[in-house]
Amino acid sequence: MPTFVLTTIAALLTLCAYSFLYKDNPFYKFAEHLVVGVSAGYYLVIYYYNYIDPNVASPIFFLRRGGEAIALGGAEWWLALIPGVLGLLLYTRFFPKWGWIGRWPLAIYIGGYAGLGISPVMQSRVLEQLRANAIPLTSVTNVLLVVGLIGTLTYFFFSMKHKGILGGLARIGIVFLMVGFGASFGYTVMSRVSLLIGRVEFLLADWLHLIE
Amino acid sequence: MRWFDRLLGIDRRWIFLAIGVAVVIPFFAPMGFPVVVTEPVRRLYDAIEELPSDSKPIFLSMDYAPATTPELDPMSLAIMRHAFRRGLPVVVMTLHPAGYGLAQRAIATAAEEFDVEYGVDYAFLGFHPGIAAVMLGMGIDIQNVYAEDAYGTPVADLPIMEGVRNYDDVPLLVSIAGSAYPDSWISFAYQPYGQRVAAGVTAVMATDYYPYLDSGQMVGLLGGMRGAAEYEVLIERHDKGVRGMDSQSVIHVFIIVLVVLGNIAYFAQRKGKRPAPQEA
Numbered sequence: 280m281p282t283f284v285l286t287t288i289a290a291l292l293t294l295c296a297y298s299f300l301y302k303d304n305p306f307y308k309f310a311e312h313l314v315v316g317v318s319a320g321y322y323l324v325i326y327y328y329n330y331i332d333p334n335v336a337s338p339i340f341f342l343r344r345g346g347e348a349i350a351l352g353g354a355e356w357w358l359a360l361i362p363g364v365l366g367l368l369l370y371t372r373f374f375p376k377w378g379w380i381g382r383w384p385l386a387i388y389i390g391g392y393a394g395l396g397i398s399p400v401m402q403s404r405v406l407e408q409l410r411a412n413a414i415p416l417t418s419v420t421n422v423l424l425v426v427g428l429i430g431t432l433t434y435f436f437f438s439m440k441h442k443g444i445l446g447g448l449a450r451i452g453i454v455f456l457m458v459g460f461g462a463s464f465g466y467t468v469m470s471r472v473s474l475l476i477g478r479v480e481f482l483l484a485d486w487l488h489l490i491e
Numbered sequence: 492m493r494w495f496d497r498l499l500g501i502d503r504r505w506i507f508l509a510i511g512v513a514v515v516i517p518f519f520a521p522m523g524f525p526v527v528v529t530e531p532v533r534r535l536y537d538a539i540e541e542l543p544s545d546s547k548p549i550f551l552s553m554d555y556a557p558a559t560t561p562e563l564d565p566m567s568l569a570i571m572r573h574a575f576r577r578g579l580p581v582v583v584m585t586l587h588p589a590g591y592g593l594a595q596r597a598i599a600t601a602a603e604e605f606d607v608e609y610g611v612d613y614a615f616l617g618f619h620p621g622i623a624a625v626m627l628g629m630g631i632d633i634q635n636v637y638a639e640d641a642y643g644t645p646v647a648d649l650p651i652m653e654g655v656r657n658y659d660d661v662p663l664l665v666s667i668a669g670s671a672y673p674d675s676w677i678s679f680a681y682q683p684y685g686q687r688v689a690a691g692v693t694a695v696m697a698t699d700y701y702p703y704l705d706s707g708q709m710v711g712l713l714g715g716m717r718g719a720a721e722y723e724v725l726i727e728r729h730d731k732g733v734r735g736m737d738s739q740s741v742i743h744v745f746i747i748v749l750v751v752l753g754n755i756a757y758f759a760q761r762k763g764k765r766p767a768p769q770e771a
């Protein structure tokens with residue numbers, strides 16, 4: 280199909296999606312449903328050819344992995360078969376009589392990921408951040424950082440009433456939180472506007488050829 | 492009807508139309524607002540610039556969907572152009588299923604501008620689900636995770652992957668992501684294996700990653716289309732990032748004006764509702 284036809288289809292679907300800004304209408308609903316269906320189909324194909332085929336189907340049924348032959352009953356064959364079977368057992372959840380079987384692979388999945396994740400995530404998101412905030416109060420930015428950190432953490436300490444010194448620290452924390460939310464909102468506006476700019480550029484340059 | 496009631500009662504569709512017009516005008520009448528490079532972007536640029544010309548490949552993980560391409564595609568292109576200009580090999584991968592097609596398109600665009608050869612100067616390993624499992628597996632042996640590239644060629648047969656076994660052989664990994672993939676790269680690649688990680692994220696996520704930058708867990712950070720524009724300025728190759736900045740600036744001024752007007756009208760309305768003080 281010629282490129283300009285595909286571009287026109289994409290442009291018309293973009294306009295269908297943006298028609299929602301006027302009011303909800305069948306064109307918008309059509310575009311919305313189309314993107315859901317196409318995405319599901321695309322993801323299915325990508326998952327199969329990039330993951331299921333090279334890591335499950337090929338080793339188990341064709342005895343090949345990474346371009347090399349593997350032995351039937353060998354270690355690599357079992358390493359493909361066992362996870363493959365466990366993955367299939369997850370679908371027993373759809374059958375009420377056999378749904379209990381699906382709890383086993385789910386337990387392995389959750390337990391495995393929890394075990395893999397607890398230590399590195401704790402390290403990266405808590406301990407390293409604590410280390411980075413143990414800084415000398417020798418500059419204005421360092422003082423602001425430490426005061427903001429303590430104030431914000433104090434605000435989320437609900438085991439005591441926010442009175443006196445605790446209340447004062449909590450109020451400081453609120454100020455820092457509001458500044459943070461403002462910055463976050465500003466970035467959010469920038470992000471959404473960028474998406475609009477991208478679509479407008481596509482319509483003007485790639486579809487209508489009004490700009491280079 | 493009083494002026495503030497009229498102002499607060501404007502149909503939002505007029506505002507949408509005004510924003511649409513404000514986005515379009517700078518494309519036909521560029522204003523050339525300057526793009527000032529910030530430190531997080533410069534740090535990533537310097538990290539790539541300082542790599543020796545015979546360096547092992549940079550890994551570029553393009554983990555995003557079409558919805559975020561206006562912000563993230565310019566970043567991916569800018570980083571690839573920078574690497575190719577310096578003669579640095581690039582291995583592209585993706586942990587997001589929708590990133591597969593986007594990565595292929597970006598690679599094709601960047602590669603045709605330079606004299607580079609697939610398998611030698613760049614490679615595409617394709618998509619692999621699992622996120623944490625992939626990241627941890629790559630720390631032991633990349634070929635255990637990616638046995639073949641996206642086109643079925645065994646990774647062991649790619650010249651670019653010669654001598655590249657795990658993170659010890661990867662000088663820099665850049666994650667361009669529209670969701671929390673950089674968090675995972677830091678947790679599962681930087682923390683246990685010491686892999687140098689940088690990130691390019693959408694603007695809405697950028698504030699979440701400044702703590703990682705300040706703590707040294709991340710080498711550099713590109714935030715949104717602005718970050719892409721700054722990188723394009725550094726590599727002296729202006730593209731969609733820089734071109735979008737004029738519209739970005741006009742819209743931001745417009746929104747600031749609307750916020751100020753809205754607040755003035757709101758407080759005027761509140762004052763207008765208060766009963767007049769009784770005379771003695």
